[in-house]
Amino acid sequence: MTTPRTVPGKILLIFYGFFGCAGAILFFNLFLERIITFLAFILRTIHEREVRRKGIGNSPNTSSNKDSNSLDEVSLDDWKPSVYWVMLILLVGAIIVACSASAMYHPVEGWTYFEAIYFCFVAFATIGFGDYVVSQKATYDYVYFYRFGNFVFIVIGCCFIYSLFNVTSIVIKQFLNWLLQKMNRRCTFGTLKCNASAAAAGRRNAITPGYLQRKHNGKEGVDVDFDSDSSFRRNSGELISMRDFLQANKISVAMMQKQLWETSQRGMGYNYSSTSGFQGGVGPLAILNKKLGQDDA
Incomplete structure (x- = not known):
């Protein structure tokens, strides 16, 4: 476990940690915005298919088809994705990432599967107790692939858990x-x-x-x-x-x-022509943009 020991190293860590944590929060917010946009697009597509299927089944003639289409458009305009469905999908995604990472940590680190799951939650939630730490052995088989996989799982897991925490709140x-x-x-x-x-x-x-x-x-x-x-x-x-x-x-x-x-x-596409930079649509970034007057939407 690498830690700074000298005074210049600790001072460097303070500045690096300040800007690094701010950049990490920005990255998590942007991931939250993108994943919510994607899930909202998928849920809206499913809802459109359901509405069209029910409208076609209940309309025997052309005039009723026109009425049902107009009603469908009104219902689609008033429809909003459910927060509960978004939370469920994020929960399933976080469980899949945690189980996949635990399948890697279990044989490599010699932990039980429950200990690997526990480490995934503590690491993904950025709690960091330090009771279980990876890469502490002297030698590993395929050490570079293991370190790369560890990095990928931790980044993706942190993004999913951060998004899940925001929606759960x-x-x-x-x-x-x-x-x-x-x-x-x-x-x-x-x-x-x-x-x-x-x-x-x-x-x-x-x-x-x-x-x-x-x-x-x-x-x-x-x-x-x-x-x-x-x-x-x-x-x-x-x-x-x-x-x-x-x-x-x-x-x-x-x-x-x-x-x-x-x-x-908006679907999967964003119109950034009217914006001057990163504009978070969902989550804490959107709240900051609205409070600080940065959101033009």
Whole structure:
């Protein structure tokens, strides 16, 4: 395991690591953009075939064919690739790469197959515990081919795991939004139930003075119960703020869906004539471009 020992070597590592890690993140983002574009194109092609097959089967005459074609175009325009399918495909790709790499590490390094799988996840996720390290033996058979294969597997595995982590984060946020909505509904139901019980008991609102309640509609002796309405108005601000919070959390999910739809519309080709450099379409690079005003799309 090569590590710097001198002060100039450590200083060089700091600068090299800074720009090297930044370049690696850019490379992973560009890989994420390309693989998402490819998957969106494939999923859109499959969806188009399904829509056309169903449209032809349900249209016996020419007029109905025209109507079905127009409906198909509208449905294709509104269609967006599913994040769950993209996550599943990336997961399958990461498993295939990890299993292929483990098949190489298992006999060469003398590890068990589970240890090789464990090393692949730790290395591909850039965790790097260091408990399992490759190329530590004195001699290897076909050492140059082994080192080249090790390099290829680690690069491809890191790209797949990085893309999988980004897409999985969107799915986790969707689950958290769903959980917050469930909690919000329960809290709303409990609040309305408490208000109903308070109204049934005829308790006076602690905020509204009694003489103001009795003066309602110009009648001094009529005692009007404002408890349920005033409590609802007091709680309405909290409920609206919770809805705004949930809506704000959905922005990133909608952004991911919108980016998937845009990439599926563009297909495999990108129009870089209007851009001045690298413009990430999906993932953290797209978020940075939108926040910094670099994305013209």
